[in-house]
Amino acid sequence: MAKxxxxxxxxxGLVRLILxxxxxxxxxxxxxxxxxxxxxxxxxxxxxxTEIPIIRxxxxxxxxxxxxxxxxxEEKKFITTSCRHKGxxxxxxxxxxxxxxxxxxxxxxxxxxxxxxxxxxKANLYDATEIMKGLSYQTLxxxxxxxxxxxxxxxxxxxVLVPPYLTxxxxxxxxxxxxxxxDHLRKAKPYSKQDAERDLEVWGNFLPxxxxxxxxxxxxxxPIWSLYGKG
Numbered sequence: 001m002a003k004x005x006x007x008x009x010x011x012x013g014l015v016r017l018i019l020x021x022x023x024x025x026x027x028x029x030x031x032x033x034x035x036x037x038x039x040x041x042x043x044x045x046x047x048x049x050t051e052i053p054i055i056r057x058x059x060x061x062x063x064x065x066x067x068x069x070x071x072x073x074e075e076k077k078f079i080t081t082s083c084r085h086k087g088x089x090x091x092x093x094x095x096x097x098x099x100x101x102x103x104x105x106x107x108x109x110x111x112x113x114x115x116x117x118x119x120x121x122k123a124n125l126y127d128a129t130e131i132m133k134g135l136s137y138q139t140l141x142x143x144x145x146x147x148x149x150x151x152x153x154x155x156x157x158x159x160v161l162v163p164p165y166l167t168x169x170x171x172x173x174x175x176x177x178x179x180x181x182x183d184h185l186r187k188a189k190p191y192s193k194q195d196a197e198r199d200l201e202v203w204g205n206f207l208p209x210x211x212x213x214x215x216x217x218x219x220x221x222x223p224i225w226s227l228y229g230k231g
Contacts, residue, residue, distance in 0.1 A: 012101075070090070
């Protein structure tokens, strides 16, 4: 199996994060939810989430070459698809290798977007797709894109989440600080259950020595911290 690039890992991670909450989602609903997630991430962090560009098609903004990406993710068993009336539906596959590519602060951006779209889908069994398409056209980047399209005759396939369709004024004022914190979390060593068990074992082995040292200090008339040049 070919080595996954960071782009593939993050896109696959976003896809599976969405499917964990909304299994059985249809194609149009799926690509719209990816767009909303990418847009919210860009506003909160000032940069793309997955580096797969968002382009404008007749149905509105979608990930570039989404059919090809979905086919690759299905081949690698990150997702599964099934046929339904007038199209496909998507669910998580057995391969979970990309499930933990996002930091906690990134998940705090994605999860409310996914939850809100899930509510729309559940509450509008037959109209959810059209509602999500309509909402995607009402986002600021698409409003600006449509205005430029009328003036200059832009062709389909143009990039959406780039200036002038998404401007500096649209970004969250905390975007830079949020990026710094996110990058710190990425560099920090993960603290797993195994790490905790190992630390407890080391501490347990060290405890008798520590107790003996403390008792020796208590038996002296001179305060123990003076032995370290602090008295």
